[in-house]
Each structure stands twice: as structure tokens, then as C-alpha cells.
Amino acid sequence: MKQRSLVMAYVFATSSVSTLMGGFVACGAQSYRISVHGETADKIDRPNTQSSGSNLSSGSLPGVHSASGWKRSLPIRFVTSDEIESAVVKQLQTAMKTWEMAVGKPLFAYDGVEAKKGADFRQLYEPLSDSKNGNYFDHNWFGATGKPNSVLATTIWENSPQESSSITKADIRYNAEFYVFGNSLDEFSEGKRTIVDMESLAVHELGHLLGLTHVKETEDRFSVMNPSLFIGEGMITRRLSKGDIVRIRSIYGIGDPTLAQALEKADDAADGADSADQTRM
Ligand SMILES: [Zn+2]
Known part of the structure; x- marks a missing residue:
């Protein structure tokens, strides 16, 4: 715990520097629904999930876009493109564990490496046309998405x-x-490509995948679902806020309370460290 606090202190200390340098980056989650009228499936862009609260169905908790999530089809089977190296896949899996701990049950099951690459998809939604839940690296980002x-x-x-x-x-x-x-605590930016902590980013993206929307900093500044993320060497946001835990449990409930309690304990200890660091910013 002691060691973790030191790491967080480093992150918060350098985050103000990063703000000045403009290292503040957004995420662009999106969903679509297929309406099955006639022979062609229409893709309907839903309002983006950037603003929490405004486009939620009635009765769902703020910060949740799909109140039932994957409850009927757990665990979520997933694949990773073969261009994602195994160390990075492990970081993705660590992020999955973070959400699993919060609900005290398995949510994900790995089906292994997939031959397809990001470059095989020409259009944003094309990966949804197969039955696989994939993770893909896009080297032609704007062109493809x-x-x-x-x-x-x-x-x-x-x-x-x-x-x-x-x-x-x-x-x-x-x-x-x-x-x-990669791991932003021991890897570096490469030329114009800034290092992004894979585990931190994956925790956020998996939040969307599981059914969560963005949560504004003004509502919960420790949420992993804040729309922007600090990036660069040493920048991490890997830990769920108390609010994140409440929101994910509103969808998936709690399986094994022992697992869930372990996370809460860690969270309490780290919260103390956060508040101390925040005052120094
Ligand atoms: Zn996002």
C-alpha cells in the first residue's frame, strides 16, 4: 500500500505539468443499434455518451448507458488482434480484473489471438459485423474510424x-x-507517439463496454470514467472510484463479497493518499 501511495503521488505531481503541456485527451465511445426493418440493417448512431445523464433511459442510474449490460451472456468472450503484444494483453487483462473485483465475479473470458488487424476494417463500426468482441490497434486512425x-x-x-x-x-x-x-511507469513515448498507460485506458474503455457512460470530473473527479485521461510517462488512472464501484454494481450486482471487500479496503487506503496529494497540486 505504501508503495502504491508513492506512485500516486508521482502521478498527481506530474499531472499539473501535463495540463500545461496540453496532455489532456478525450475518449470517443459510441454505440449503435441495429433496427431490423426490411432487409437492410440500418445503423443508427445514438447520441454520444460524452454527456452523462441527458440520454439515459428512465430509471437507470446516471453514468449507465445499458442497465442490463451483458448480464444474460456472461462471461464476455473476447479476442485480441495479433498486433497487440502479449505484455499489453496482460495489461488489458489486469484492467478486466479490476472490474471483476468490483463485482466479485468473472466478467471476461479470453478466446486468444485474432488474425485480423485494425487495418482490416475500413469503417468505424465494421468490427461489429463479426461475432467476436475484439481489441484492435489502428495505425490509420482517422481514415478507419x-x-x-x-x-x-x-x-x-x-x-x-x-x-x-x-x-x-x-x-x-x-x-x-x-x-x-504500454506500462507508462516504465515505458516511454516514441517520437510523436505519446505513451499511454494501457491498463488505465483499458479500465476506461472496458467501463463503456460493460455499460457505463462518462462521468464528469465535477461529479466524481476520481472516476475512471472521466471523459479525459492524463497521458505520458508516469501517468496512470488504474483504480476505480467509490462511485465507479456503485455504478458497475448497479448493473452486475455482487457475486463473491470477499473479492468485492478486498477492493473496497484497497480503495479506502488509497483515497487517503489521493486527498493528501491533491492538496499539493
Ligand atoms: Zn470514454
């Missing part, structure tokens, strides 16, 4: 036509054209 260069990654998902609060498929695409993904 239409998203600005500053966007780190995007999660796309499809809701069930029968039950719009359920998610049936999802993919995560990473902007490998402008960023390097």
Missing part, C-alpha cells in the same frame, strides 16, 4: 434489438497511429 487524432481509443457496441438495455457485442479500437500503449 473518422475520429480526431487526439482520441485515444473508441469502444463500439451493439444493443439487443429485443432488449435495448442489453449489450450483445462490442469491440475496442486503439489509436496506435498517434499513441504507444
